[in-house]
Amino acid sequence: MNKIEIDRQSGCCFGVAKAISKAEEELKKGGTLYCLGDIVHNNIEVERLEKMGLITINHEQFKQLKNVRVLLRAHGEPPSTYEIARENNIEIIDASCPVVLGLQKRINKKYTHRAQDDAQIVIFGKRGHAEVNGLLGQTDEKAIIIENKEEINKLDFTRDISLFSQTTKPLDGFQEIGDIIASRMQGDAKFEFYDTICRQVSNRVPNMQQFAASKDLIIFIAGEKSSNGKVLFAECKKVNPNSYLIHSPEEIDPGWIKENIRIGICGATSTPMWQMEAVAENIMKLQPSMQLEKAAF
Ligand code: SF4
Structure with a gap:
């Protein structure tokens, strides 16, 4: 037996599958197609698409380009990327995952309409990860990133806290972090917990x-x-x-x-x-x- x-x-989750088929579709049209960052965290798949003509670039290279087509992968991008594209006449092929775009909007809304200027927007995620950079950009880089339980200590529990998560973090770890923060809040400070983990994972x-x-x-x-x-x-x-x-x-x-x-x-x-x-x-x-x-x- x-x-x-x-x-x-x-x-592949639907976000990544959609980004890959978008790249294939654009490559079939011919011409040069750049991708800002690895389209997927999978070297073999990146190499397959590069053989079809996809050119992977980093953010520094992106700033130097003008009058080209650039695909944005499923992780999403901060507003600064779209601004550079406008200034440099770059055509954006936006394959950001709709779930990530929805999370960006929620964080941006919370930041724009926060009750006090010193309210803390906290993101549980990996510092420097592309999705987290895109989320941070929704808050003028003011959100506080926490990667683990120990980093909770840097929060001020006397001020409002709104907690979000990178979409791919484990649910139980996020819940635990939410419970710890809730138990440490002081005075009238409010704590809001937004479960933004993607169920695809x-x-x-x-x-x-x-x-x-x-x-x-x-x-x-x-x-x-x-x-x-x-x-x-x-x-x-x-x-x-x-x-x-x-x-x-x-x-x-x-x-x-x-x-x-x-x-x-x-x-x-x-x-x-x-x-x-x-x-x-x-x-x-x-x-x-x-x-x-x-x-x-
Ligand atoms: S948010 Fe979910 S569906 Fe979208 S790319 Fe991430 S894991 Fe995939």
């Missing part, structure tokens, strides 16, 4: 754990820079210690492939389905008796 199953609920956890627990071996494929890949892989590992994280379909260790084994293949929200299928094909080359079966859920 040598079986492989691909977790069909793994793979958090909803995957229970299903992925159920999938991982039903297999003898889990091979999880994700790009090295994928934050949610690390989070989701850790969830698989919790329920199935025989889980391995790989960054390309070629990284399979033949020693993992034993007889009478049920293998599950999972990926991050930035892992295209074709990469999980390539992992399955490589396993079948190593063990020809292996059968690929359809996902049960």
Whole structure:
């Protein structure tokens, strides 16, 4: 009984899938297309699109461009990026995820209509992450970023606090941070908790754990820079210690492939389905008796 199953609920979330198809669609039109930052935290997919003509640039290079087309990836951008585009006659192909755009609007509204100038807008997220930079830009860079529980100490609990989260943070960690802040508020200061975590990531956890627990071996494929890949892989590992994280379909260790084994293949929200299928094909080359079966859920 040598079986492989691909977790069909793994793979690109709709935000990333939309950005990739937008890039493919624009590349088919011909001409030069730039992308501000890696389109997805998955080197192999970036390389595939670069072979089709996509040119990845950073923010410094972006400032030097004029009269070109630039695609904005799913993470979203701060208002300064749109201003530079206007000044330099850059045509923006905006593939920002609608969920991220919605969060940017909420933060911007909270910042613009805050009751007092010293009210604190707090974002639970990774400092320097592209999505967080886009969110920070909605507050003239005034929002306070906290990455962990320890950083809660830098908040002033005598002043209002509105707490938001980067979309891909784990739900339980965010809830814990919200509970700690709520318990430390003083006087009349108000605390508002906005659950802005994207369910495209958090909803995957229970299903992925159920999938991982039903297999003898889990091979999880994700790009090295994928934050949610690390989070989701850790969830698989919790329920199935025989889980391995790989960054390309070629990284399979033949020693993992034993007889009478049920293998599950999972990926991050930035892992295209074709990469999980390539992992399955490589396993079948190593063990020809292996059968690929359809996902049960
Ligand atoms: S994880 Fe959610 S917010 Fe982030 S790109 Fe995907 S759909 Fe959009």
